[in-house]
Amino acid sequence: MGEGPDTYRFEGIPLTPNVIAELAQELMAESIFRRSDLIERVQEYHTARGGALTTSDVTSMTKKALQTLTRTGALEPAGTYGRWRWLQDRTIAPVELGLDEFSGEGREDDEIDFASDAVVDGIGQGSVYAYYFPSYKELACLKNEDRWPLKVGMTSLSDAHIRITDQQGTALPEAPVVAYIRRTDTPRKLEQALHSVLFFRGQQLEDAPGSEWFWSNPEEIKSIVDWVFAREWQ
Structure with missing residues (x-):
């Protein structure tokens, strides 16, 4: 998404639902994937590229990210617990995700x-x-x-x-x-x-x-x- 080979747009920024939603579109190439694989892959990639550590619950933030991607029509439940399926278009800009940039934990509702x-x-x-x-x-x-x-x-x-x-x-x-x-x-x-x-x-x-x-x-x-x-x- 426009990054140079040595740059990472989330460098120094902790994981948030917004960040996870964007990284999911880049890192999860398979048409159906497990939430647990997404969590593992995102954390490993984010840390390796210089992203800041987070004290928040990554599982909870990942659930919110998946809900957001479902809202936009990029994703849907695959029918088996913890598995998700990409739909046709999964390239969604942050503004289209309905989240403020680096919005943190999201809302209780x-x-x-x-x-x-x-x-x-x-x-x-x-x-x-x-x-x-x-x-x-x-x-x-x-x-x-x-x-x-x-x-x-x-x-x-x-x-x-x-x-x-x-x-x-x-x-x-x-x-x-x-x-x-x-x-x-x-x-x-x-x-x-x-x-x-x-x-x-x-x-x-x-x-x-x-x-x-x-x-x-x-x-x-x-x-x-x-x-x-x-x-x-x-």
Whole structure:
């Protein structure tokens, strides 16, 4: 990216999510790679080229970098825990990453991970998403149930940059995981369609904060979305 043979643009700078996102595009040539390999490769390369040591958690920063690359459409979960797949174009300038230059740790509302079997579909400027708290799914599995509380929402961005606003002012029980993302140019219409189907199936959780929580699972959400687009309704 324009560096001379003896220069390193991050020399003397500690690793940040922004730095890791850029280095990932340079260092991870394979189409599918493991997060653990990215962490190892980035740290080794950064240190060898004169980058400053960091006292922050590199794993946490790498998760944020991967989320950012997913937001921009450069990357998606590969369907197996800890594995990621490059999409067609992965050359993204720092300004396009949606991060301030050398922005450090990032924001607390970015602390959302992907489920190991997360699905990212479609194209478009916005997206609908489904996320849940892992303990809800674990409890459902113990009870041999195939549905659990799931939030179905939308964002004007084509990714999982999802603000946790349902419980402002209170502590979240645990970190949520994104299980499904469907990119679309009409996210609000798609969200309304999803909510309507789930409401008429009697699956809306009335005692949950807000109106976006349903008794469902990611596969059901995906099947409804697939049906909607199969009917060519947007």
